[in-house]
Amino acid sequence: MHTLLSWLGNKDIENMLDDKSAAILTLASKSEVPFDKIVILSNKDETKWSQFEHFLKKKMAILGRPNHSIEVCRAHIESPIDYQSIAQETERWIAKLSDEAESLSINLTSGTPAMTTLSVLIGKGKSNTYFLQATPKNELITVEIPLDFGQAYVKSAAKSIAATATALPVKHGAFSEITNNSQAMKAVVTKAKRIAMSEVPALILGETGTGKEVMAHAVHRASLRANKPIRIVNCGALAATIVDSTLFGHKKGAFTGADKDHPGLFEQADGGTLFLDEVGELPLDIQVKLLRALQQGEINRLGDIKPIYVDVRVIAATHQDLSKLVAKGEFREDLFYRLAVGIIQMPSLRERQQDIPDIINQFITQINLSASKHPDYQSKIISQKGIKFILNQAWLGNIRELWSTLNRAFLWSEGKIITDKDIAEALIIRHETEKDCAVSMSFNDKVDIVQLTDDMQKKYILAALTASGNVKKQATKMLGLKDHQTLTNWMKRLGIEPVK
Numbered sequence: 001m002h003t004l005l006s007w008l009g010n011k012d013i014e015n016m017l018d019d020k021s022a023a024i025l026t027l028a029s030k031s032e033v034p035f036d037k038i039v040i041l042s043n044k045d046e047t048k049w050s051q052f053e054h055f056l057k058k059k060m061a062i063l064g065r066p067n068h069s070i071e072v073c074r075a076h077i078e079s080p081i082d083y084q085s086i087a088q089e090t091e092r093w094i095a096k097l098s099d100e101a102e103s104l105s106i107n108l109t110s111g112t113p114a115m116t117t118l119s120v121l122i123g124k125g126k127s128n129t130y131f132l133q134a135t136p137k138n139e140l141i142t143v144e145i146p147l148d149f150g151q152a153y154v155k156s157a158a159k160s161i162a163a164t165a166t167a168l169p170v171k172h173g174a175f176s177e178i179t180n181n182s183q184a185m186k187a188v189v190t191k192a193k194r195i196a197m198s199e200v201p202a203l204i205l206g207e208t209g210t211g212k213e214v215m216a217h218a219v220h221r222a223s224l225r226a227n228k229p230i231r232i233v234n235c236g237a238l239a240a241t242i243v244d245s246t247l248f249g250h251k252k253g254a255f256t257g258a259d260k261d262h263p264g265l266f267e268q269a270d271g272g273t274l275f276l277d278e279v280g281e282l283p284l285d286i287q288v289k290l291l292r293a294l295q296q297g298e299i300n301r302l303g304d305i306k307p308i309y310v311d312v313r314v315i316a317a318t319h320q321d322l323s324k325l326v327a328k329g330e331f332r333e334d335l336f337y338r339l340a341v342g343i344i345q346m347p348s349l350r351e352r353q354q355d356i357p358d359i360i361n362q363f364i365t366q367i368n369l370s371a372s373k374h375p376d377y378q379s380k381i382i383s384q385k386g387i388k389f390i391l392n393q394a395w396l397g398n399i400r401e402l403w404s405t406l407n408r409a410f411l412w413s414e415g416k417i418i419t420d421k422d423i424a425e426a427l428i429i430r431h432e433t434e435k436d437c438a439v440s441m442s443f444n445d446k447v448d449i450v451q452l453t454d455d456m457q458k459k460y461i462l463a464a465l466t467a468s469g470n471v472k473k474q475a476t477k478m479l480g481l482k483d484h485q486t487l488t489n490w491m492k493r494l495g496i497e498p499v500k
Helices: 010-017 023-032 048-063 083-100 111-122 149-166 183-194 212-220 244-247 284-296 322-327 334-340 353-371 384-390 398-412 422-428 449-465 472-479 484-494
Strands: 003-007 036-040 070-074 103-107 129-132 139-142 202-205 230-234 273-277 314-320 342-345
Touching: 003 023, 003 083, 003 111, 010 023, 010 048, 010 422, 023 036, 023 048, 023 103, 023 129, 023 139, 036 048, 036 083, 048 070, 083 103, 083 111, 103 111, 103 398, 103 449, 111 129, 183 212, 183 342, 202 212, 202 334, 212 230, 212 273, 212 314, 244 284, 284 314, 284 334, 322 334, 353 384, 353 398, 398 422, 449 472, 472 484
Parallel strands: 003 036, 003 103, 036 070, 103 129, 202 314, 202 342, 230 273, 273 314
Antiparallel strands: 129 139
């Protein structure tokens, strides 16, 4: 037996009243193999059900096709867009009809998107189920759906986990969600709030991964421009040939390929904020145009002499020492002082130890939430020894490095509890190389070279002991010493007391 299952669509009813074809009649009349049974589901227009049955039976009889088993059946659904009740009805009918029939064809044209979606999802699980559609010109199309939905779902969930791990951790709100239990971060947030409410340009300084972009967003959201756009650009990622056009726009014909006028980021951010990350990477000629935009509020599109007036607040950021770039002639001094009105110095992670436990908990929540959609994933936590181990690390990549390390640890660990060993295995190994620092001395200069070397050795030993949790065996490996007895001897010589 060959069966057709369909929802009763509005178009099917409308066309019936005009004695015209719509999806159900098209499929029933043009199917290569005639249907022995046609089941039509509906939850409305009950007064027209018998009329539609009579209409369809008459058309099938004229064509010499089976017409005795055509029925409109009540579908017990909450609404045409209620996925839960539609899923229950669809599952019930597809299971019943596919068991009874040699083949079950499902109409994907009639009904709501929810009905079509669930028909595909549930129907794909049956080996004798096929999908049909009708075109607006009443042509029949056999639909091939190549997806394995189970595999596609797992793949999508896995991609989501990967995307979350490689992206930066999510932050919402203004300053309320910036962790600031430490005195260092409290002071920064207090200053940033004052800067946010002013209209002065801001310069955010700090090591890589300290959260400069997060701070820029917070300043924008806490400012009077919060309801206006913020545009973001990494100046270090822009090719020299497109910097001008990206920031200030271009006129049609300004260069090959400029087939229309293009507003730059300054125009796009008009009334709002423009965040220039790694501003120290801007070429000197672009720095001149940026200075003019800051001083006079006007820009020129590339290839245009007519000025455009913009109202944009600039927030710049860099991990470089701009004063050194100024001294080397690589950054304009006048631009530096123009930007450095509201200075926000982001502390490194090692300078805000009190914030780390809360940051860890926030990251754990995000990682577990992202991975929870994967069917095989089990939620995980970090042990107290694991948290203590994290607190002992230097985190030269700061928040970004911590985020990546936790993602690796959660990915690699098979247990529900992430241990200090899991974190240690997830750390990226750095090899401290000898730095090429030129040393010069004048004729009468004097240094205590023994004291210099002793001080450096002491700093490295203390750092290794801290990072290893005072485990001498591990600290010995980190320092490249022969054995832990050698380390003990060095500690005695340098006056380093062992932790008991």
